[in-house]
Amino acid sequence: MTIAIEPLHPLFGAEIKGVDIAAGLDAATFAVIRGAFEEHSVLLFRGQKVDDAIQIAFSERFGPLEKTVAANPARGTVFARQSNIDMATGALIPKDDRRMKYQAGNYLWHSDSSFKQVPSLCSILSTREVPPEGGNTEFASTRAAYDLLPDELKAELEGLVVEHSLVYSRSLTGFEMTEQEKAELPTARQILVRTNPVNGRKGLMIGAHAARIVDWPEEKGRALLDELLALTTRPEACYSHAWRDGDLIVWDNRCCLHRATPYDSTRYRRLMQRTTVAGDGPAV
Numbered sequence: 001m002t003i004a005i006e007p008l009h010p011l012f013g014a015e016i017k018g019v020d021i022a023a024g025l026d027a028a029t030f031a032v033i034r035g036a037f038e039e040h041s042v043l044l045f046r047g048q049k050v051d052d053a054i055q056i057a058f059s060e061r062f063g064p065l066e067k068t069v070a071a072n073p074a075r076g077t078v079f080a081r082q083s084n085i086d087m088a089t090g091a092l093i094p095k096d097d098r099r100m101k102y103q104a105g106n107y108l109w110h111s112d113s114s115f116k117q118v119p120s121l122c123s124i125l126s127t128r129e130v131p132p133e134g135g136n137t138e139f140a141s142t143r144a145a146y147d148l149l150p151d152e153l154k155a156e157l158e159g160l161v162v163e164h165s166l167v168y169s170r171s172l173t174g175f176e177m178t179e180q181e182k183a184e185l186p187t188a189r190q191i192l193v194r195t196n197p198v199n200g201r202k203g204l205m206i207g208a209h210a211a212r213i214v215d216w217p218e219e220k221g222r223a224l225l226d227e228l229l230a231l232t233t234r235p236e237a238c239y240s241h242a243w244r245d246g247d248l249i250v251w252d253n254r255c256c257l258h259r260a261t262p263y264d265s266t267r268y269r270r271l272m273q274r275t276t277v278a279g280d281g282p283a284v
C-alpha cells in the first residue's frame with residue numbers, strides 16, 4: 001500500500017489515504033501515521049471497516065487506553081459512546097433522558113480528558129451509525145492560535161497553570177452530577193502552554209473543562225481563557241467534519257479542541273465509538 005497524506009484545512013489536519021486499518025498495520029506504516037499525527041494533529045481515515053476490537057487494537061498502537069469516567073453512559077469501559085441509541089433495547093433515547101443531557105456537554109469546545117490528572121494524548125472516533133444530516137464534529141487547533149499571539153502575551157502565558165474540571169464544564173450545560181459522581185471527579189491542573197516533545201510546537205490547554213487560572217483573580221483568569229478560546233475557534237480557523245459511513249478520525253488532545261454539533265436525535269440513529277489514549281504523565 002502507498003500512503004498519501006492530503007491536507008484537510010489550511011491550518012491543520014490531514015486525510016490519510018491508502019491505509020486499511022482492519023488489515024493491520026506494519027511498523028513502518030504506523031510510523032508514518034504517528035509522524036503525521038504529530039505534524040497535522042487531526043487525521044481522517046475514510047472507508048474503514050472498524051468494529052470495537054479493531055478500534056481497540058489500532059488505538060493501542062498510540063498508547064494505553066483510558067477507562068471512561070463516572071456519568072458517561074459507557075462508564076468503566078474503554079469506550080466513550082456518543083449515541084442516542086439505548087444499547088440494551090436498540091430504541092432511541094428520549095431527549096430529556098440523563099444520558100442525552102450528559103452528551104450536551106459535547107457541544108462545547110473541549111479537549112477530551114483535560115480534567116484528568118494525566119491528560120489524554122489523543123482520541124479516536126469511528127462511525128457505527130451515521131445520521132443522514134447533522135452531527136458534524138468540528139475541530140480547532142490551539143497550536144495555530146498560539147502562533148498568532150503577540151510575544152508579550154506568549155511570555156505572560158509561559159508557566160501558567162489551569163485548573164480543569166468536568167464538574168465545572170458539565171455545570172455550564174445545566175447537567176447535575178450526583179455527590180458520588182462529583183467525589184469521583186477531582187479537579188486536575190494542566191500547564192496552559194504545552195510543548196510537543198517531537199517538534200517543539202506549542203499549543204494551549206484550554207476548552208470547556210478549563211475552569212480557572214491558578215493564582216489569578218477569578219475574573220481576570222476567566223477573561224483570558226475566554227479570549228484564547230475565541231481566538232482558537234474563530235470560524236475560519238475551524239474544520240467541520242461531516243461524517244460518512246466508514247470514517248475514523250484521530251485527534252491530538254494536547255493541541256486541538258473539538259465539539260459536536262446537533263442532529264435530530266428524535267428521528268435519526270447515531271452511534272459513534274470513541275477510544276481515548278492516555279498521555280504519558282501529568283502535564284504539570
Ligand SMILES: [Fe+2]
Pocket residue numbers: 106110111112258
Ligand atoms: Fe469530546
